[in-house]
Amino acid sequence: MSENSLIKASDLGRVFDVSKPWLNRVLEGSEKQFLTAADKVHFDIPKGKTFALVGESGSGKSTIGKMVVGLLNPTSGNVTVDGEDLFNPKDKKAQLALRRRIQMIFQSPYASLNPRWRVKNIIAEPIKAFNLLEGKAIQTRASELLEQVGLAATDGEKYPHEFSGGQRQRIAIARALASNPEFIVCDEPTSALDVSVQSQVLNLMKDLQKDLGLTYLFISHDLSVVRFMADQIGVLYLGRLVEIADRDKLFEAPQHPYTRMLIDAAPRVDAFGRTADAVVGEIPDPINMPSGCSFHPRCPLANDRCKTEPPSLIKLDRAEVSCHAVEENRNN
Amino acid sequence: MSEEIVLTVEDLIVEFPTRKGILRPVDRVNFNIKKGEILGVVGESGAGKSMCGSAIVGLIDRPGRITGGEIRLQNERIDNISHERMRKIRGRRIGMVFQDPLTSLNPLMTVGEQIMETIRVHLKISEAEARQRAIAALEEVGIPAASSRVDAYPHQFSGGMRQRVVIALALAAEPELIIADEPTTALDVSVQAQIMALLKKLCHERGTAVMLITHDMGVIAETTDRVAVLYAGRLAEIGPTKDVLSNPSHPYTIGLMASTPSPTGSTERLSQIPGSMPNLRAIPQGCAFNQRCTKAISACFKHLPILEPVDKTDVACWLYDEAYKDEAAEQSKTQLKEGA
Numbered sequence: 001m002s003e004n005s006l007i008k009a010s011d012l013g014r015v016f017d018v019s020k021p022w023l024n025r026v027l028e029g030s031e032k033q034f035l036t037a038a039d040k041v042h043f044d045i046p047k048g049k050t051f052a053l054v055g056e057s058g059s060g061k062s063t064i065g066k067m068v069v070g071l072l073n074p075t076s077g078n079v080t081v082d083g084e085d086l087f088n089p090k091d092k093k094a095q096l097a098l099r100r101r102i103q104m105i106f107q108s109p110y111a112s113l114n115p116r117w118r119v120k121n122i123i124a125e126p127i128k129a130f131n132l133l134e135g136k137a138i139q140t141r142a143s144e145l146l147e148q149v150g151l152a153a154t155d156g157e158k159y160p161h162e163f164s165g166g167q168r169q170r171i172a173i174a175r176a177l178a179s180n181p182e183f184i185v186c187d188e189p190t191s192a193l194d195v196s197v198q199s200q201v202l203n204l205m206k207d208l209q210k211d212l213g214l215t216y217l218f219i220s221h222d223l224s225v226v227r228f229m230a231d232q233i234g235v236l237y238l239g240r241l242v243e244i245a246d247r248d249k250l251f252e253a254p255q256h257p258y259t260r261m262l263i264d265a266a267p268r269v270d271a272f273g274r275t276a277d278a279v280v281g282e283i284p285d286p287i288n289m290p291s292g293c294s295f296h297p298r299c300p301l302a303n304d305r306c307k308t309e310p311p312s313l314i315k316l317d318r319a320e321v322s323c324h325a326v327e328e329n330r331n332n
Numbered sequence: 333m334s335e336e337i338v339l340t341v342e343d344l345i346v347e348f349p350t351r352k353g354i355l356r357p358v359d360r361v362n363f364n365i366k367k368g369e370i371l372g373v374v375g376e377s378g379a380g381k382s383m384c385g386s387a388i389v390g391l392i393d394r395p396g397r398i399t400g401g402e403i404r405l406q407n408e409r410i411d412n413i414s415h416e417r418m419r420k421i422r423g424r425r426i427g428m429v430f431q432d433p434l435t436s437l438n439p440l441m442t443v444g445e446q447i448m449e450t451i452r453v454h455l456k457i458s459e460a461e462a463r464q465r466a467i468a469a470l471e472e473v474g475i476p477a478a479s480s481r482v483d484a485y486p487h488q489f490s491g492g493m494r495q496r497v498v499i500a501l502a503l504a505a506e507p508e509l510i511i512a513d514e515p516t517t518a519l520d521v522s523v524q525a526q527i528m529a530l531l532k533k534l535c536h537e538r539g540t541a542v543m544l545i546t547h548d549m550g551v552i553a554e555t556t557d558r559v560a561v562l563y564a565g566r567l568a569e570i571g572p573t574k575d576v577l578s579n580p581s582h583p584y585t586i587g588l589m590a591s592t593p594s595p596t597g598s599t600e601r602l603s604q605i606p607g608s609m610p611n612l613r614a615i616p617q618g619c620a621f622n623q624r625c626t627k628a629i630s631a632c633f634k635h636l637p638i639l640e641p642v643d644k645t646d647v648a649c650w651l652y653d654e655a656y657k658d659e660a661a662e663q664s665k666t667q668l669k670e671g672a
Contacts, residue, residue, distance in 0.1 A: 056520035056521065056522065057520055164608045165377075165608075166608055167608075194376035194377055194547065194608075194609075195376070195547070195549070195588060195591055195592050196376065196587060196588060196591050196604065196605040196608070197376075197608055198591070199591035199592075199593070199602035199603065199604040199605075200604045200605075200606075202593070202602055203601060203602055203604055206601070221520070221521070223521075223595045224550075224592070224593040224594055224595040225593055227593065227594075227595050228593045228599065228602060251595065251596075261522060262521060262522065263595065264525075265521045265522045265524070265525040266521055266550065266595045267521075267524070267525075267528075267548060267549075267550025267551045267553065267554050268550050268553065268554070268594065268595060268596060269549045269550050269552075269553045269577060269589065269592055269594055270553065270577075270578070270594070270596065271550075271553055271554050272553055272554070272573060272574045272577075272578075273554065274553075274554045275528075275529045275532060275554070282490050282491075282492050282493075282520075282522070282523055283520070
């Protein structure tokens with residue numbers, strides 16, 4: 001698996017300093033406070049595959065996404081693209097070449113497109129930034145990209161406000177494709193869209209992946225969307241990966257109690273009148289994280305060991321799980 | 333479940349006069365909700381779901397207004413009454429739960445004060461008694477240590493707990509009807525499951541009628557008894573949830589169900605409805621769905637379809653009309669040929 005992996009994140013961690021200002025700390029006698037948004041996250045994404053990160057709000061999905069595209073520096077660990085270190089490149093040129101290969105699609109197509117630019121210029125920006133083409137060829141390429149995502153070449157003359165949400169997300173995809181990337185980080189790309197439009201965009205993303213051999217890191221909170229898109233899935237809880245598994249394995253035989261809870265709580269269109277088993281509690285305060293396994297206050301299987309000793313990922317058949325209960329076979 | 337009808341909406345029309353003409357976000361919508369029943373109202377953004385809810389509680393922003401139809405609460409018209417009378421109904425007889433719990437609570441008052449205020453506006457009881465009721469209400473919605481949390485401010489609660497407070501507030505005066513507008517959209521799935529279970533339990537216990545507005549088909553399936561599908565301000569289909577979702581008749585409902593990804597089955601490709609919902613300024617003549625519909629026949633472009641019973645649901649679609657049955661059959665035949 002690791003031989004043909006394009007993206008490799010190892011021991012990725014990010015800590016934010018959320019302390020009050022110095023004077024307040026002195027006056028109130030309070031300590032510095034830190035928020036661990038990501039902790040020892042590691043994954044490999046093979047070329048042409050989709051790795052999905054799922055988790056509830058505050059689980060660190062977007063922080064990891066930003067680190068993988070190089071928008072945020074990690075406090076520990078690193079990301080390699082085709083074996084090259086994203087954060088310590090050999091020289092400026094190598095860094096630029098590396099960045100061209102990575103693009104991102106954001107959640108809100110309303111906020112991620114400049115309202116004062118024509119669509120053709122929005123799409124042409126990455127081409128110009130990386131000096132990929134010159135002169136007239138730029139506009140030809142922009143039209144080509146528009147058609148590739150299912151819009152008309154003439155749409156390039158319009159402004160973003162003239163498009164619906166789904167069409168705007170297509171424009172965002174066209175822009176992401178403009179630098180001929182190999183890897184795209186998609187941060188909740190369809191959560192702002194309606195279902196009928198969502199399916200159009202998801203199908204488009206799948207088709208593009210097939211045609212262009214793209215590799216995706218797909219970030220979402222919606223399990224049904226993830227089930228459709230991903231090849232492999234990592235479940236995050238409070239910045240830590242609790243389970244990594246192949247798609248079918250995760251949905252058919254979830255191991256970690258949190259994964260089971262998430263899958264059980266997801267509303268299903270075929271479950272008429274079902275009342276999902278009441279899940280206890282909510283995601284705890286990430287600044288004062290629980291000791292041991294961070295899921296233990298909500299976990300039905302927790303014992304004394306879970307309260308004191310943080311679990312680490314153990315390898316199972318087609319999956320990795322970080323849970324004492326699974327390790328000790330207490331999970332059934 | 334008793335057959336007593338709590339809310340009747342008949343031929344409701346809401347219009348917004350603008351410089352570019354009159355917009356109709358709600359166009360001849362009909363439904364009713366029985367005692368103890370949960371009616372789901374589903375549709376994409378801009379379908380008029382929330383506008384229906386606002387019309388019922390008389391909270392349509394100016395210059396919008398109800399220009400046609402009737403809304404009746406227990407056989408009493410509430411669409412044409414004065415603001416003063418409507419204020420007495422809102423909160424007392426119709427409770428409301430909105431999407432974002434932080435904006436629907438007053439940040440400067442403790443949650444206890446807010447619940448007590450609601451109770452005392454509508455019921456003549458002493459402050460001490462109201463406080464006891466507020467604590468009981470918070471306990472009922474599952475807030476731990478209610479007797480001390482009653483003096484906490486909204487920002488001291490988490491999102492899920494805040495939505496519980498809002499539900500306690502909506503139920504405080506024991507209304508006959510609750511309008512819940514996307515109550516769990518801002519919450520995480522695990523918390524969403526808790527809130528939906530709570531809403532369902534409380535309403536069934538008390539026999540409160542609920543109008544649940546959401547875009548999430550999963551929530552509709554698990555929570556509601558009946559469902560109304562809105563498209564461009566018009567009812568496309570209405571009927572028992574199970575029949576509408578597992579055996580939809582309107583092409584829009586069929587498309588919507590097919591394009592909803594499911595967490596239980598794996599598919600390689602989602603079916604999709606081409607295009608997107610028309611702008612309110614450019615709703616086509618005839619059926620509003622005609623430009624996205626693969627089965628459209630000539631009548632769909634000329635006449636507005638009306639709700640007619642098909643199987644167990646009511647559907648607004650010409651394909652099921654006796655007069656056009658032959659053309660519809662012809663159409664699907666040629667499509668099959670083209671497909672082959």
